[in-house]
Amino acid sequence: MSEHATERAASLGARPVSHAIFRVARLHKALAGRLLRETGLHPGQELVLMALWDQGPQRQVDLVEAVDSDAPTMARSISRMEKAGLVRRSPSPTDGRAVIVEATEASLALRDKVDGAWAELERLTTTGLGTAQQSEILAGLALLESVLSKAGD
């Protein structure tokens, strides 16, 4: 019937790297979400807090850069975190366009939990992997990252 039957029969299984990335990312994100649940944070928010804890108050656009997000997502997320008392917003004294975001004292109570969750995530992710395998995987991921970011031009 179809003159492309042989190519098509394999279409769901024949994109090995792409599908593997999909599945690993999904599992990894789910695991991160589960570990983070006890902190009450949603995946992504902890990255914002970690950036604020580490680098101090900064503009939203800096946070976007730090966690590799985008402006609308960050604006919304910051609003929610502000409402939750995790974060404070104030106008930049030197740039009328910018908003300075800082972590509240209340957010510090989460710091140990967040650090623990991330450590646990990394532990679970690399459990059973030798250091050689780990660096191999890391090198592979770095390679993929550079290839993909070049492809995104």
Add this chain to the structure above:
Amino acid sequence: MSEHATERAASLGARPVSHAIFRVARLHKALAGRLLRETGLHPGQELVLMALWDQGPQRQVDLVEAVDSDAPTMARSISRMEKAGLVRRSPSPTDGRAVIVEATEASLALRDKVDGAWAELERLTTTGLGTAQQSEILAGLALLESVLSKAGD
């Protein structure tokens, strides 16, 4: 100031595998979305259509399994695709609970574009990688997948 400064100063950079997975997944998904744009589909919908094209009409729960999604997401996605004329729903003749989903003839017009987009995605993902590097990366991802799915218990 902080008695944990040394540990904490590295908190954004010291989870190499986890962060690498995050970044690769993000780039990969963005690339997939861009390639898919010309089909008018949103990322995820093409997986549903590919499953229907390849395996024929099936229940929603089978589609959930095929694309590794979940029931609520699938229900909503199918509804949208039904509204868009890509998919048809009918009650199962043998199971009163189940719904049989099938691809419409109209959806077939997208098949070549979708196949092309996925081929291009894989090509861009693996461009510049030797076959040895490819299998190395694939093995690494498979390893991560098995570790992560075991951790998700």
Add this chain to the structure above:
DNA sequence: GTCTATTCCTTGTCCGGATAACTTTTCTCA
């Protein structure tokens, strides 16, 4: 045969991610 447990699906809610459209402010440079 009935009562319970399971399965399949749906709806509602909340979240992040992406795009587009827009406002306000700053920067650039001719």
Add this chain to the structure above:
DNA sequence: TGAGAAAAGTTATCCGGACAAGGAATAGAC
């Protein structure tokens, strides 16, 4: 200096992903 380009945020609209709750039908146990 003054016009236009660029940057920072916001809001809107979609989308998929996750969770909770619930209805309806089937399957299983007794």
